[in-house]
Amino acid sequence: MFASALMTPPPRKTARTPFSLLLPTWLVLGIFFLVPLVLMLGVSFAQRGVYGGLKPITDVAEHVRSGAFFSNYARSFQGIYLKIGWRSLWMALATTVLCVLVSFPIAYYLALLAPRRWKGMLLGLVVVPFWTSFLIRTYAWMFILRTEGLLNLALLGSGLVHHPVELLYTQTAVMIGLVYGELPFMILPLYASLEKLDRSLLEAASDLGAGQAQVFRRVTLPLTLPGLAAGAVLVFVPSLGQFVVSDLLGGARSMLLGNLIQNQFAVARNKPFGAALAFELTAAVLLLLLGYAALAKRRGAEELL
Amino acid sequence: LRAGRGLRRLLAVHSGLVYVFLYAPIVILVVFSFNAARQTAFWQGFTLDWYRRLLDNDPLLRAVRNSLVVAGATTAAAVALGTPAALALARLGFRGKRATRTLLYLPVIIPEVVLGAALLTFFGAVEMRLSLWTVVIAHVVFSVSYVARWCGRGSRGSTQPWKRRRATWGPAPSRPSGGSPCRSPCRGSWPAPCSSSPSRSTTT
Numbered sequence: 001m002f003a004s005a006l007m008t009p010p011p012r013k014t015a016r017t018p019f020s021l022l023l024p025t026w027l028v029l030g031i032f033f034l035v036p037l038v039l040m041l042g043v044s045f046a047q048r049g050v051y052g053g054l055k056p057i058t059d060v061a062e063h064v065r066s067g068a069f070f071s072n073y074a075r076s077f078q079g080i081y082l083k084i085g086w087r088s089l090w091m092a093l094a095t096t097v098l099c100v101l102v103s104f105p106i107a108y109y110l111a112l113l114a115p116r117r118w119k120g121m122l123l124g125l126v127v128v129p130f131w132t133s134f135l136i137r138t139y140a141w142m143f144i145l146r147t148e149g150l151l152n153l154a155l156l157g158s159g160l161v162h163h164p165v166e167l168l169y170t171q172t173a174v175m176i177g178l179v180y181g182e183l184p185f186m187i188l189p190l191y192a193s194l195e196k197l198d199r200s201l202l203e204a205a206s207d208l209g210a211g212q213a214q215v216f217r218r219v220t221l222p223l224t225l226p227g228l229a230a231g232a233v234l235v236f237v238p239s240l241g242q243f244v245v246s247d248l249l250g251g252a253r254s255m256l257l258g259n260l261i262q263n264q265f266a267v268a269r270n271k272p273f274g275a276a277l278a279f280e281l282t283a284a285v286l287l288l289l290l291g292y293a294a295l296a297k298r299r300g301a302e303e304l305l
Numbered sequence: 306l307r308a309g310r311g312l313r314r315l316l317a318v319h320s321g322l323v324y325v326f327l328y329a330p331i332v333i334l335v336v337f338s339f340n341a342a343r344q345t346a347f348w349q350g351f352t353l354d355w356y357r358r359l360l361d362n363d364p365l366l367r368a369v370r371n372s373l374v375v376a377g378a379t380t381a382a383a384v385a386l387g388t389p390a391a392l393a394l395a396r397l398g399f400r401g402k403r404a405t406r407t408l409l410y411l412p413v414i415i416p417e418v419v420l421g422a423a424l425l426t427f428f429g430a431v432e433m434r435l436s437l438w439t440v441v442i443a444h445v446v447f448s449v450s451y452v453a454r455w456c457g458r459g460s461r462g463s464t465q466p467w468k469r470r471r472a473t474w475g476p477a478p479s480r481p482s483g484g485s486p487c488r489s490p491c492r493g494s495w496p497a498p499c500s501s502s503p504s505r506s507t508t509t
Contacts, residue, residue, distance in 0.1 A: 021390055105316050144330060271426060278423070
């Protein structure tokens with residue numbers, strides 16, 4: 001993406017590049033972003049040394065010919081790693097779907113039904129929780145979901161269950177945490193889309209005899225697809241790389257790609273393998289976003305930025 | 306608008322429940338910080354003891370100081386470095402503008418864990434010891450993107466209803482259609498788009 005943007009000819013009416021203004025940003029991102037990424041790409045083709053460092057490559061041609069340069073990538077598509085990859089994909093997808101289901105009604109209410117006086121405040125209230133640290137809010141969920149936590153107390157107290165339900169350190173807990181964290185990123189674009197909806201179209205449809213369900217299915221939904229698509233990308237992409245939520249709320253069986261990468265760097269000390277995994281994740285994210293950009297261009301979907 | 310009374314009420318109730326979902330963890334956390342019990346979720350009386358202990362807990366206080374240092378240094382550096390670029394992007398048309406924009410998208414869309422891993426590799430390679438300052442550098446990398454992208458423009462994305470007002474620095478030149486993709490109508494464009502920690506910072 002970066003390369004293609006570099007190669008596209010600049011627009012006709014251009015002035016001289018204001019180097020003095022841009023240089024600080026370019027330098028920061030060049031030195032501390034692009035260089036590290038390139039470095040890591042290089043590392044991903046290497047192999048782990050004895051003490052967690054890199055195994056020196058004596059013969060580059062041999063390294064390539066023997067297929068050793070690709071071994072990390074090959075390994076990531078095997079056994080447990082493949083399983084974790086699928087799980088990440090599946091969890092991100094489920095998070096997205098759940099977010100849509102929860103967000104659509106509230107976005108609809110906020111955009112079309114809520115009393116005008118309250119609208120601004122209600123919308124603001126969606127955003128406010130996200131001013132507190134994500135980490136702390138996730139810890140709060142640990143407190144709620146523990147075996148002797150609040151939710152279990154409530155469930156036992158109400159007589160719905162007779163034994164505490166194991167919630168924390170399960171995939172359910174991770175799912176709750178993910179949905180909790182990503183919800184506003186779905187509500188806000190949906191709201192924006194619904195807000196722009198021409199209400200007279202809805203009235204026209206119902207005047208012409210469409211039932212409520214039909215109006216929704218044939219007018220409201222198609223017109224809010226851009227917001228839906230934007231929200232889906234905004235929720236899916238970060239969910240795919242998530243590692244804090246699964247680290248705190250998940251157990252061994254809910255490890256995600258993000259945790260796996262973190263593990264390779266912090267615990268297993270296999271940087272090359274971690275680097276390869278990181279690049280696969282990045283590639284997946286970039287492909288998705290490029291696909292979305294292409295779609296947005298063709299169909300006029302919401303731009304994400 | 307013709308929505309049945311029942312449906313309207315149902316949606317209102319649903320919205321209320323969503324707000325409960327969003328706020329319950331925060332409220333519970335605050336309420337139980339005053340709970341005398343150490344472990345359980347049972348309420349065993351009001352106490353300020355935990356706060357007193359907090360003030361006596363040196364490692365914790367040091368952590369608070371570290372957070373403040375990282376947040377302050379990151380904000381200062383990101384604003385200082387990114388504002389000139391924001392100005393250029395908002396006001397000028399120039400060669401390399403699209404490339405600059407794309408470059409600015411990347412740190413924001415790339416998963417944090419990847420950015421962290423890449424920087425760890427880099428710091429290892431240049432033999433820079435990990436410290437608070439390497440943490441600051443990592444934060445500056447994506448914060449500078451936010452500063453440069455958002456501080457120069459007020460209204461662009463139609464996904465940002467609260468940003469309809471014209472940009473402080475005058476209308477920005479129109480963007481080529483269908484620009485590069487990126488996450489975030491909301492990430493980082495919240496009421497204070499220039500602040501350094503758009504919600505996801507896990508260090509502070």
